[in-house]
Amino acid sequence: xxxxxxxxxxxxxxxxxxxxxxxxxxxxxxxxxxxxxxxxxxxxxxxxxxxxxxxxxxxxxxxxxxxxxxxxxxxxxxxxxxxxxxxxxxxxxxxxxxxxxxxxxxxxxxxxxxxxxxxxxxxxxxxxxxxxxxxxxxxxxxxxxxxxxxxxxxxxxxxxxxxxxxxxxxxxxxxxxxxxxxxxxxxxxxxxxxxxxxxxxxxxxxxxxxxxxxxxxxxxxxxxxxxxxxxxxxxxxxxxxxxxxxxxxxxxxxxxxxxxxxxxxxxxxxxxxxxxxxxxxxxxxxxxxxxxxxxxxxxxxxxxxxxxxxxxxxxxxxxxxxxxxxxxx
Numbered sequence: 436x437x438x439x440x441x442x443x444x445x446x447x448x449x450x451x452x453x454x455x456x457x458x459x460x461x462x463x464x465x466x467x468x469x470x471x472x473x474x475x476x477x478x479x480x481x482x483x484x485x486x487x488x489x490x491x492x493x494x495x496x497x498x499x500x501x502x503x504x505x506x507x508x509x510x511x512x513x514x515x516x517x518x519x520x521x522x523x524x525x526x527x528x529x530x531x532x533x534x535x536x537x538x539x540x541x542x543x544x545x546x547x548x549x550x551x552x553x554x555x556x557x558x559x560x561x562x563x564x565x566x567x568x569x570x571x572x573x574x575x576x577x578x579x580x581x582x583x584x585x586x587x588x589x590x591x592x593x594x595x596x597x598x599x600x601x602x603x604x605x606x607x608x609x610x611x612x613x614x615x616x617x618x619x620x621x622x623x624x625x626x627x628x629x630x631x632x633x634x635x636x637x638x639x640x641x642x643x644x645x646x647x648x649x650x651x652x653x654x655x656x657x658x659x660x661x662x663x664x665x666x667x668x669x670x671x672x673x674x675x676x677x678x679x680x681x682x683x684x685x686x687x688x689x690x691x692x693x694x695x696x697x698x699x700x701x702x703x704x705x706x707x708x709x710x711x712x713x714x715x716x717x718x719x720x721x722x723x724x725x726x727x728x729x730x731x732x733x734x735x736x737x738x739x740x741x742x743x744x745x746x747x748x749x750x751x752x753x754x755x756x757x758x759x760x761x762x763x764x
Contacts, residue, residue, distance in 0.1 A: 437631065438486075438656070443474030448761020453479040456739070456754045462724065465490060465741035466655035467754065470663060471762050472734050480655075481741070489634045489652035490740045493721030496637070496651030499622070499661070500600045500607070501541060501685055501700035505669065505677040506625050507610045513537060515684065520606060521581050531585040537606070539589040540599040541699040542689035548586035549598035566597045570649055575642040577605040593692035597648045600700060604645055619643060629676050630664050632657040649722070655738045658719070658727040662736035665717070665729050682731075686717045711756030726751050733759055 449469050456467055457479060465484045469477035480486070507513050513520065515538040524532035535545045551566035552558045560571060565583065569576045580601035611621045622645070627635050634657050638650035645651075653661070664670075665685075669677025678684075685699030688706075695705035702718040709716065712730070719727040724747030726739045737758055739751050 441475050441656075442478075443471065443476045446471075446476045446761055449477035449758055452754055452757035452761060453477050455757060456750075457481070459750060461745065462743040462747050462750050463741045464739060464743075466738065467740075468655045468659045468736075468738040469758050470659050470736040473663065475659070476762070477758065478655075485654075486656045487634055487654050489636050489654050489657075490725070491721075492651050492653050492658070492725045492740070493649050493723065495653075495658070495719040495721035495725045495727060496647035496649065497600045497700045498719035498727070499626070499635075499637075499651060500603050500647045502626055502661070502664070502677060503607045503622060504537070504541065504603050505681045505685075507607060508681075509669075509675065509678045510610075512610045512613070513606065515541065519602065520609070521602065523581055531588070535585075535589045537603070538684075538699075540603050540606075541685070542590075542593065542691065543595055543599050543697060543700075544590045544593050544689055544691040545596070545599050545602070546585055546587040546589045546591065547580075547596065547598045547602075548584045549580070549596040551594075551596060569597055569601070569640075569646060574640060575644065576601050576640045576646055576648075577608070577642075577644045581605055590691055593689050593697060595697075600648050601644075601646075603700075604647060608644065626676065627657070629674065630660045630671050632660045655740055658738045658740070659736055661719070662727045662729045662738065666731060666734070666736055686715070709752045709755070712752060712759070716755075723747070724751060728755060730755075730759070733762060733764070735759070735762060 453467050465481045467479050517537050519535045539545050549565045552564040580598045608618050611618045634654040636652040637645045639645055668682045685701045688695040689697050696703055702720050704714050704716040713732045715732045716730045724743035728737045737755055
């Protein structure tokens with residue numbers, strides 16, 4: 436679980452790809468890590484940043500929420516086909532929210548009324564901006580999510596909404612506490628310690644609920660380990676951490692997503708959006724270019740961290756394409 440023998444053979448082509456990535460200074464890249472066949476074959480940091488420095492990862496944390504759900508599924512506490520065990524949704528037989536399944540929440544297809552008005556214009560910092568309020572208002576984020584009304588039927592439309600991963604966070608919290616466990620240490624004990632990730636920091640609201648839709652930090656090597664857990668189909672050093680069909684589930688396009696670009700709180704390339712990248716690639720993605728890409732067909736994980744204010748989707752795809760061209764097939 437330590438860093439001994441973490442590095443593989445140097446690869447000149449990968450180094451050239453990293454050279455190119457760091458020369459694009461407008462993207463403010465702080466870290467890139469390339470893992471192939473389980474070993475680091477390329478690693479680079481901006482001055483002042485190291486392999487152990489936690490960096491804000493924003494919505495890449497949604498994929499951590501998915502993993503925590505996977506753990507309670509592995510424990511047998513919930514199934515993805517279950518209706519969501521949210522008590523507020525089951526007090527009346529007339530409540531349409533009682534039809535929302537765990538899989539609908541994982542696929543951002545719950546249909547909850549949770550408007551996302553972005554952060555531009557006069558409506559951005561109003562109560563109507565339900566998706567963004569969790570970042571600037573003093574809210575119990577789990578209660579804010581589960582107490583919204585239904586807007587459309589579940590599994591009919593894919594929409595990027597914080598309500599769904601936050602509701603899953605509430606399900607995880609209640610499952611952990613039902614076993615008499617400490618919720619605040621659960622991610623470290625049940626996930627990060629299992630894979631040797633030592634630098635993740637997850638922030639909570641004032642009520643002690645993890646806000647893994649944005650307020651989460653991890654080092655580049657931590658994210659590489661998280662990627663490897665998924666590359667290895669939920670196994671780590673002979674121990675099953677995630678269910679044996681979890682990678683298949685999270686990498687299957689949400690039925691309501693016509694672009695085939697989103698799975699179980701992971702972004703996908705099933706529609707071929709990322710040019711030069713295999714279609715089986717999946718990606719944990721956060722605001723301003725926080726990326727952990729897992730590519731099973733190439734046995735590779737590629738991490739990029741750093742605040743890119745102009746967006747960096749195409750930039751990261753170019754790095755990945757250059758790296759893959761350098762890796763032996």
